[in-house]
Every structure is written in C-alpha cells, then in structure tokens.
Amino acid sequence: MKARLGAAVAALLLVAAAPAASRPIAYAGATTVMFDAGADRREALVFHAPRYWYSLGAGWQRHRSDDPTQTREVSFVRANLLARRWNLPSAQANAFVWGSVGSARGGGARGTGANAGFQIDYETLDFYSMLKSEWWTSSAWSYRSDTAQLGFAPYRHRYGGWATWLVGMVENNAGALSGTPEYSLLARFFNEKAWIEAGVNDRGDPRLMLMFNF
Amino acid sequence: MNRLHPVFFVSILLVFASPALAGPSEASARTIRMQVNGLVCAFCAHGIKKALSEIPDAGDVHVDLERKLVAVALNDGGDISDAELNRALTDAGYTVVEIARTDQSIDSIKAENSD
Numbered sequence: 001m002k003a004r005l006g007a008a009v010a011a012l013l014l015v016a017a018a019p020a021a022s023r024p025i026a027y028a029g030a031t032t033v034m035f036d037a038g039a040d041r042r043e044a045l046v047f048h049a050p051r052y053w054y055s056l057g058a059g060w061q062r063h064r065s066d067d068p069t070q071t072r073e074v075s076f077v078r079a080n081l082l083a084r085r086w087n088l089p090s091a092q093a094n095a096f097v098w099g100s101v102g103s104a105r106g107g108g109a110r111g112t113g114a115n116a117g118f119q120i121d122y123e124t125l126d127f128y129s130m131l132k133s134e135w136w137t138s139s140a141w142s143y144r145s146d147t148a149q150l151g152f153a154p155y156r157h158r159y160g161g162w163a164t165w166l167v168g169m170v171e172n173n174a175g176a177l178s179g180t181p182e183y184s185l186l187a188r189f190f191n192e193k194a195w196i197e198a199g200v201n202d203r204g205d206p207r208l209m210l211m212f213n214f
Numbered sequence: 215m216n217r218l219h220p221v222f223f224v225s226i227l228l229v230f231a232s233p234a235l236a237g238p239s240e241a242s243a244r245t246i247r248m249q250v251n252g253l254v255c256a257f258c259a260h261g262i263k264k265a266l267s268e269i270p271d272a273g274d275v276h277v278d279l280e281r282k283l284v285a286v287a288l289n290d291g292g293d294i295s296d297a298e299l300n301r302a303l304t305d306a307g308y309t310v311v312e313i314a315r316t317d318q319s320i321d322s323i324k325a326e327n328s329d
Binding site for chain 2: 023027028029030033051053058088090091124156157158160161192193195213
C-alpha cells in the first residue's frame with residue numbers, strides 16, 4: 001500500500017515537472033502566463049522575472065487517464081535561475097537551473113515532493129537546440145526525464161514581426177509511467193509578446209501551447 | 215596689396231571644419247546606435263525595448279535582430295550616458311559591443327534594413 005501511494009505521488013511529480021517548451025525566464029520585469037494542452041495533459045503556469053537571471057512562479061497540471069480514478073492533479077511553486085549566458089555576435093547560449101516543490105494528488109493518494117532540473121540551449125536566427133533534464137524525488141521513488149529539441153527557421157524573423165520555427169522534439173521519462181521515448185514535430189510562432197506552438201507526437205496525439213508576456 | 219599669410223587661411227579652415235571632422239557633438243546627436251551581442255530572439259529582446267523606454271531622455275527604440283543593432287532616439291536636447299546605456303542593456307541580459315552617436319534619424323535607421 002505504501003509503495004502504491006509512493007508510486008502515485010511520484011507519477012504526479014512527473015506530471016508536475018513536465019517541461020515547458022521554451023526558456024523558463026523571458027526578460028527582466030516580465031510576467032509570463034503559459035497554457036499547455038495535450039491529449040492527456042493540461043498545464044497552466046505563471047512566472048515573474050524581477051531580473052533577467054531569475055524568475056519565480058507557480059503552476060498546476062492535470063494528467064488524464066482512461067481510468068477516471070487515476071486522473072491526477074498537481075500544484076507546485078518553482079524558482080528558475082539563469083546560471084550562465086553567453087552573448088555571442090550571432091548567437092546566444094544559456095544554462096538554466098530550477099527547483100520546485102509540489103502537492104500532488106490522484107488515485108486516492110496525496111503527497112509532497114521536490115524536483116530539480118537544468119536546461120542548456122544554443123540559438124541563432126536560423127537554428128535552435130536545447131537539452132533538458134529533470135529529477136524528481138518523493139518518499140518512495142526517484143526518477144528522471146530528458147528532453148531534446150532541434151529547431152530550424154524557414155526565414156529570419158524581425159523584431160515586431162512573427163517568427164516561424166519547425167521543431168523536432170524527443171522526450172524520455174525513465175522509470176516513470178512509461179519509459180518509451182516520445183517523438184514530436186511542432187510548429188512554433190512567436191513575436192515579442194506571444195508564443196504559439198502546435199504539433200503532434202508519433203502516436204498522433206496533438207499538442208498546443210500558448211504563452212504570453214505582460 | 216598685402217597678402218594674408220597662408221597659415222591664417224589654414225587656421226580659419228580648421229576652425230570651421232573641426233566640428234564636421236569630429237562627428238555630431240552630444241548636443242547635436244539625434245540617435246544612439248549600439249552593436250549588441252546575443253540578439254537572436256524577439257520574444258526575449260523585448261526586454262531591451264522595455265529597459266530603454268524607461269530612460270527619461272529616450273524616445274523611440276528600434277531593435278534590429280539581423281544587424282545586431284539597437285537604436286534609441288534622443289529627446290530634443292537630451293542625451294544618455296554610455297554608462298547608463300551599458301547598465302540598461304546589461305540589466306536586460308545583453309552585451310553592448312559598441313556605442314555611437316549620430317545625427318541620423320531613427321526612422322532612417324529603420325529604413326536601412328526594410329524591404
């Protein structure tokens with residue numbers, strides 16, 4: 001029974017730490033609101049960045065199961081830190097770290113836990129690459145999620161206009177609900193205030209993400 | 215007829231030519247141009263416009279990702295020190311490589327890279 005509760009909490013923490021597709025910090029003074037919806041998942045996040053190098057936020061996520069009794073929800077608070085940035089003549093690279101604590105429930109279980117993660121990215125006006133890893137811990141389980149993205153821009157966007165990117169993504173959650181890597185193809189559109197991302201994974205499941213800066 | 219010494223004419227020419235040779239003075243500059251490293255994303259670069267717009271003598275701000283250029287128009291009679299510009303861009307998360315003052319208008323700078 002204790003192992004089952006721990007497994008449920010751990011699964012909820014996995015859901016809680018499911019990553020956003022973009023950077024966790026927009027710019028100094030920005031408040032960012034994000035909504036992410038997939039076939040089996042809903043997520044809402046709000047972050048504020050007092051400085052360009054850190055942000056604080058809170059989030060909620062719901063993971064739907066074919067068995068309604070297994071549908072899960074998690075609420076968490078999170079701190080993001082830009083550990084290092086490289087401003088190059090035609091590129092930018094970043095290294096982020098973060099940590100969160102959450103309250104998870106589902107399948108009759110409720111518990112708390114924590115996660116930590118890091119992300120590195122390298123971007124030009126034509127090319128985007130990102131690697132991300134997160135770890136979770138609860139009373140019974142610890143496991144890890146890895147994500148990689150590669151993106152290409154069919155044209156160079158201008159400030160004040162819309163950017164268009166095609167992004168390939170692979171996500172692997174080792175030791176959690178499923179160890180199968182998930183491959184997705186996404187179309188990303190953004191300007192200085194809004195971000196829209198839509199795509200489909202290798203199972204044919206759609207995904208939509210909206211993000212706004214204020 | 216007396217002939218004025220050539221040195222006199224050269225001196226007069228230098229007095230009147232020196233402002234043109236030196237470039238726009240702080241009093242005559244209309245726009246500040248900055249070369250900035252790290253400009254690759256409009257979503258993130260909006261912080262630059264936000265930071266510069268809060269400076270009292272700053273007018274219109276132009277961000278050019280292609281040319282890695284940030285230009286800020288100066289309000290009439292105003293100026294912004296290099297230190298303040300560096301601070302604003304650094305606090306926005308970017309690196310300033312070069313700062314130059316020009317009497318070119320910001321509209322003409324925008325037009326340089328328009329289609």
